[in-house]
Amino acid sequence: MAITIDELNAIRDREKKRIDISENQDGKIRVAIGMATCGIAAGAKSVLGALNREIERRNLKNIEVTQTGCIGVCRLEPIVDVYMPGREKVTYVKMDPEKAARIVAEHLVNQTVVVDYTIGTI
Amino acid sequence: MSFVRSHILVSGGTHSPFSSNMEVAELFNQQLKKNGNRGDVMVVLTDLNIPALSPIALIYPEGTYYTVSSPQDIEQIVQEHVLRGQIVTHLLYKGVHLDSNNYSIDKTPFFKKQKRIALRNCGIINPEKIDEYIAHDGYQALAKCLTEKTPEQVIEIIDQSGLRGRGGAGFPTARKWLFAAQAPGTVKYVCCNADEGDPGAFMDRSVMEGDPHSLIEAMAIAAYAIGSEQGYIYVRAEYPIAVERLKVAIGQAEEYGFLGNHIFGTDFCFHLEIRLGAGAFVCGEETALMTSIEGKRGEPRPRPPFPAIKGLFGKPTILNNVETYANVAWIIDHGPEAFAAMGTERSKGTKVFALGGKIENTGLVEIPMGTTLREIVYDIGGGVPNKKKFKAAQTGGPSGGCIPADMIDISIDYDSLAEAGAMMGSGGLIVMDEDNCMVDIAKYFLEFTVDESCGKCSPCRIGTKRLHEILEKITSGNGEMTDLDLLEELCQHIKSSALCGLGQTAPNPVLSTLRHFREEYVAHVVEKRCPAGVCKNLLYYVILGDRCKGCTVCKNNCPTGAISGELKQPHHIDQSICVKCGACIEKCKFDAIVKK
Numbered sequence: 001m002a003i004t005i006d007e008l009n010a011i012r013d014r015e016k017k018r019i020d021i022s023e024n025q026d027g028k029i030r031v032a033i034g035m036a037t038c039g040i041a042a043g044a045k046s047v048l049g050a051l052n053r054e055i056e057r058r059n060l061k062n063i064e065v066t067q068t069g070c071i072g073v074c075r076l077e078p079i080v081d082v083y084m085p086g087r088e089k090v091t092y093v094k095m096d097p098e099k100a101a102r103i104v105a106e107h108l109v110n111q112t113v114v115v116d117y118t119i120g121t122i
Numbered sequence: 123m124s125f126v127r128s129h130i131l132v133s134g135g136t137h138s139p140f141s142s143n144m145e146v147a148e149l150f151n152q153q154l155k156k157n158g159n160r161g162d163v164m165v166v167l168t169d170l171n172i173p174a175l176s177p178i179a180l181i182y183p184e185g186t187y188y189t190v191s192s193p194q195d196i197e198q199i200v201q202e203h204v205l206r207g208q209i210v211t212h213l214l215y216k217g218v219h220l221d222s223n224n225y226s227i228d229k230t231p232f233f234k235k236q237k238r239i240a241l242r243n244c245g246i247i248n249p250e251k252i253d254e255y256i257a258h259d260g261y262q263a264l265a266k267c268l269t270e271k272t273p274e275q276v277i278e279i280i281d282q283s284g285l286r287g288r289g290g291a292g293f294p295t296a297r298k299w300l301f302a303a304q305a306p307g308t309v310k311y312v313c314c315n316a317d318e319g320d321p322g323a324f325m326d327r328s329v330m331e332g333d334p335h336s337l338i339e340a341m342a343i344a345a346y347a348i349g350s351e352q353g354y355i356y357v358r359a360e361y362p363i364a365v366e367r368l369k370v371a372i373g374q375a376e377e378y379g380f381l382g383n384h385i386f387g388t389d390f391c392f393h394l395e396i397r398l399g400a401g402a403f404v405c406g407e408e409t410a411l412m413t414s415i416e417g418k419r420g421e422p423r424p425r426p427p428f429p430a431i432k433g434l435f436g437k438p439t440i441l442n443n444v445e446t447y448a449n450v451a452w453i454i455d456h457g458p459e460a461f462a463a464m465g466t467e468r469s470k471g472t473k474v475f476a477l478g479g480k481i482e483n484t485g486l487v488e489i490p491m492g493t494t495l496r497e498i499v500y501d502i503g504g505g506v507p508n509k510k511k512f513k514a515a516q517t518g519g520p521s522g523g524c525i526p527a528d529m530i531d532i533s534i535d536y537d538s539l540a541e542a543g544a545m546m547g548s549g550g551l552i553v554m555d556e557d558n559c560m561v562d563i564a565k566y567f568l569e570f571t572v573d574e575s576c577g578k579c580s581p582c583r584i585g586t587k588r589l590h591e592i593l594e595k596i597t598s599g600n601g602e603m604t605d606l607d608l609l610e611e612l613c614q615h616i617k618s619s620a621l622c623g624l625g626q627t628a629p630n631p632v633l634s635t636l637r638h639f640r641e642e643y644v645a646h647v648v649e650k651r652c653p654a655g656v657c658k659n660l661l662y663y664v665i666l667g668d669r670c671k672g673c674t675v676c677k678n679n680c681p682t683g684a685i686s687g688e689l690k691q692p693h694h695i696d697q698s699i700c701v702k703c704g705a706c707i708e709k710c711k712f713d714a715i716v717k718k
Contacts (some may be wrong), residue, residue: 002378002379002382002384002385002386002387003378003379004386004387005265005269005386008256008261008262008265010258011255011256012257012259012260012262014512015253015254015257016257018257019254019257030250032245032246034245035329036244036327036328036331036332037125037324037331037361037363037364037457040363041263048138057183057376058182058183058184058185058622059183059184060184060222061207062207066251067248067249068244068246068247068248068332069243069244069245069246069247069249069328069331069332069333070243070245070327070328070331070332070485070486071227071244071245072244072245072326072328072485072488073232073483073485074484074485074511075229075484075485075653079227079245079502081227081245088225088226088228089226089227089228090225090226091225091226091227097343109184109185109209110185110186110187110214110249111209111211111214112216115224115225118225119226119227119230120224120225120230122227122713
């Protein structure tokens with residue numbers, strides 16, 4: 001099913017709206033975990049598991065957990081980026097399953113940044 | 123027994139506008155009933171021990187904390203959160219205010235000086251979702267080339283951008299494509315060098331794992347430009363995740379029709395396959411790589427003929443590095459002038475460096491050409507840790523050279539580095555401080571090249587081995603001044619007669635360190651001393667009598683029994699027994715043991 005240029009543009013416009021947080025007003029939160037070799041070697045898979053478990057436990061519906069590549073600060077992996085509609089992204093570093101659970105509770109649900117885990121604090 | 127799907131815990135409120143929390147609970151229950159609740163939401167009075175002026179409502183299972191100040195708040199919470207699952211933002215119990223935001227990686231000094239072109243999507247998109255690549259203008263460049271430009275025009279655009287090969291040699295990309303386009307024949311190949319053999323380099327891995335489609339799109343564009351229908355990505359087998367992500371991406375691209383026949387409905391067809399390396403550094407060399415794809419032992423061959431005329435399977439072939447390709451789609455999308463606007467006169471665009479060694483901020487950085495080494499080390503890299511002095515930066519791995527501290531303001535571009543006897547290389551940048559021995563560094567790189575030499579040509583096979591032996595001699599305290607002359611002579615011979623880049627560049631670390639740090643070599647040879655305190659054979663571990671308390675800890679930890687001494691008396695190390703393992707220094711609590 002080879003797509004045409006018009007279809008390509010349609011996909012682009014649709015996906016841009018979906019993942020661009022500054023335009024996205026429907027409340028969907030995007031959580032991206034670094035899952036390149038550096039992230040995985042540092043333990044990103046168990047962080048991913050912890051995030052998913054906590055989100056399910058709390059029955060949260062408006063969160064998309066996704067994987068991403070290497071942002072370039074491999075020594076700070078596992079890294080989790082939180083994108084909230086209308087706000088700048090927050091970068092959490094040196095994550096582990098416990099910290100992940102706390103971020104779900106405090107940041108994703110109660111919109112309070114866990115400052116101690118952010119990149120600026122390290 | 124009825125199933126409770128949600129709990130509302132009510133607590134607190136030192137200055138509550140309500141008469142009591144019973145009233146709050148009652149209002150919640152009333153709202154719930156009014157909105158059709160049949161008992162699956164339970165309200166509970168409790169004490170959460172949270173300091174607050176107004177009552178707090180904690181909603182489970184989400185764990186949301188609300189401040190409740192009026193009956194309207196209660197109504198809103200029930201209608202929006204409990205019934206529709208939408209968090210009522212303005213009622214959230216506020217901890218740290220979210221808007222004062224400096225928590226993003228984009229705001230860190232490490233990031234601010236970077237200009238991400240090749241790494242534009244890495245760490246941003248999900249590499250396994252082609253739609254996200256498309257959302258960031260993916261495959262627009264390919265569509266534009268196929269439907270609006272001729273192959274000649276595509277090469278013209280790349281030429282105007284000034285893009286030079288990012289694999290290390292810096293050959294103008296457009297010129298390579300032009301040679302292949304003009305070569306006679308209908309069967310031509312597009313190859314990608316994803317072998318990334320340089321120790322410490324991981325730029326290409328990052329692109330393949332984080333943005334594989336940028337590579338696929340660029341190879342398709344290149345194929346269109348030269349008239350090819352088949353491409354190969356040669357990936358080192360030590361990158362299993364990269365291989366996996368590439369496979370997924372190729373499958374998705376085929377599904378969408380970006381690979382295969384009649385792409386975007388045009389006459390253009392292009393197929394892409396992956397070939398795995400098998401652990402040989404030499405297979406990063408272009409002719410050895412192609413030989414390897416052909417199924418033979420990876421050995422280079424003489425040039426001419428150059429691969430653009432006669433390459434893979436004897437056909438015109440272009441081989442470009444992953445990072446070179448990663449720039450192509452961006453150049454087409456934004457125009458060659460935008461790319462050429464960055465960098466220097468003859469080195470346009472950006473370069474990705476893998477920053478490592480004695481530096482605070484290790485990792486990948488992408489910076490415009492022309493950035494100085496000083497900016498990289500101090501502004502982006504955060505400086506040398508532990509208050510040590512910057513000594514040199516090694517670029518180009520085993521093929522490169524070092525830039526000493528007094529040249530720290532050098533502009534990082536192809537020509538300036540070549541002039542300094544260093545080399546851009548694929549992008550590995552190792553920072554060294556006063557504790558690194560430059561002779562030892564040269565020896566380390568030679569160890570690598572000796573191991574990786576394919577053995578086909580004598581200058582490399584025998585020459586690198588002899589170079590290594592001389593360096594071994596020098597670092598073990600048996601060197602002579604004539605060895606330094608011999609090193610230099612041998613290096614020049616190898617450079618001028620080796621068959622391929624591996625041999626031709628293997629002497630670079632030696633020549634470079636000899637040029638900039640000759641006094642260290644001389645110290646090793648004449649004084650039998652290693653100024654940096656690294657070369658074990660030239661080191662003596664000595665116990666300082668006036669600091670030693672005679673606690674016997676070192677004596678008890680010495681694996682060879684080289685330390686002797688009575689309790690409370692200064693101890694002594696027998697140099698003939700000492701193996702310089704360093705255990706004693708580690709254990710001594712009085713800083714009484716030093717390396718001399």
